Amino acid sequence: MELLKTKPGIHKSRGGLIRSFVFIENGKIKDITISGDFFLFPEEAVFKILENLKGTPAKREDLLRNIEDTYAKENIQSPGTEPSDFTESIMKALEA
Amino acid sequence: MKEWRxxxxGLVDIRDMMAMDEAILKGDEGNTFFFWTPKKSIILGFFQKAEVELDLPKCKDYTITRRISGGGIAFSDDRCRQINYGVVGTIDNDLFPLDIIESYKQVCGVLIDTLVHYGLNAAFRPINDVTVDNKKVSGNAQTRREGKLLQNGTLLLDFDIEEMLRISNIPKEKFLDKKIASVREGLTWLDRELGEQRDMEEVRNVMKEKFEERFHVKLKTGTLSNNEKELAESLLPKYYSTEWVYR
Structure with a gap:
């Protein structure tokens, strides 16, 4: 993805800044990248979050449920950052 | 009294240091406290993209790498007046709490005790900052692996805010009002707070003392084991690679 040509969605959670770069096709997420100074354990699980979001309808409830599922499956802990914060960042990217 | 390593x-290339940092976490040499002084460099947090967070054409004379823990960029300028530390500890729910924020608080306590020693109004600001009069003076980053934690952090003795702003892309969302004004208001460093420069070795020694007091241990100077050296050697290519740094 050409990040610098894509307008990011920017959202600050209590745990840090989340910048989302989202590419949509037919109302679904085709590609997504994030950059931020938040904390998330285990760190590699962030790639699972992104991978699982691909193909998800670009709607708040679908995104949130998808991220919450990955959190549960991967036992993710992210102090100060919730699945709803990632969702908010993505929603802002969609509005951008 | 228990002895920890x-x-x-000393002065290090940040890529070499990050390899040794990871090697200490993955090695088996017990709890360890360590210092280093980075040469001019930028360390990206695990979740940060170089091209997003940095104005790369302006970073040409910086060594850039990425660490295995989250959080924001750690920026070191030519002045080298930063104390960088690392702690590797076995999570025991006592000295190193299982709760992530509690464990940050415990290790950051060493920095707070050090700043209080100098008469400053230091406090822990969750998740991972130490402040003096509500201004950030230290950033810290933690990762965990197989029952152990690694925490890295920096205590600013001096800091070049203008240079950090020149090389980084900090969006307005990070601060409420204008960029430069709020960064200035939000950050501070020891030299400024004390109105004089302290000898870095002296400050490091105070930190060591405060560490020993807080953890009830005696720190014994040691080196990397052969196993850790081999591990660090095998990790070096990652920290020097484009795939890791610019992924």
Missing amino acids: FIDF
Whole structure:
């Protein structure tokens, strides 16, 4: 993805800044990248979050449920950052 | 009294240091407290993209790498007036709490005790900052692996805010009002707070003392084991690679 040509969605959670770069096709997420100074354990699980979001309808409830599922499956802990914060960042990217 | 290992790595290339940092976490040499002084460099947090967070054409004379823990960029300028530390500890729910924020608070306590020693109004600001009069003076980053934690952090003795702003892309969302004004208001460093420069070795020694007091241990100067050296050697290519740094 050409990040610098894509307008990011920017959202600050209590745990840090989340910048989302989202590419949509037919109302679904085709590609997504994030950059931020938040904390998330285990760190590699962030790639699972992104991978699982691909193909998800670009709607708040679908995104949130998808991220919450990955959190549960991967036992993710992210102090100060919730699945709803990632969702908010993505929603802002969609509005951008 | 229990003895824990202490290492001062001195002035280092940040890529070499991050390899040794990971090697200490993955090695089996017990709890360790260490210092290093980075040469001019930028360390990206695990979740940060170089091209997003940095104005790369302006970073040409910086060594850039990425660490295995989250959080924001750690920026070191030519002045080298930063104390960088690392702690590797076995999570025991006592000295190193299982709760992530509690464990940050415990290790950051060493920095707070050090700042209080100098008469400053230091406090822990969750998740991972230490402040003096509500201004950030220290950033810290933690990762965990197989029952152990690694915490890295920096205590600013001096800091070049203008240079950090020149090389980084900090969006307005990070601060409420205008960029430069709020960064200035939000950050501070020891030299400024004390109105004079302290000898870095002296400050490091105070930190060591406060560490020993807080953890009820004696720090014994040591080195990397052969196993850790081999591990660090095998990790070096990652920290020097484009795939890791610019992924």
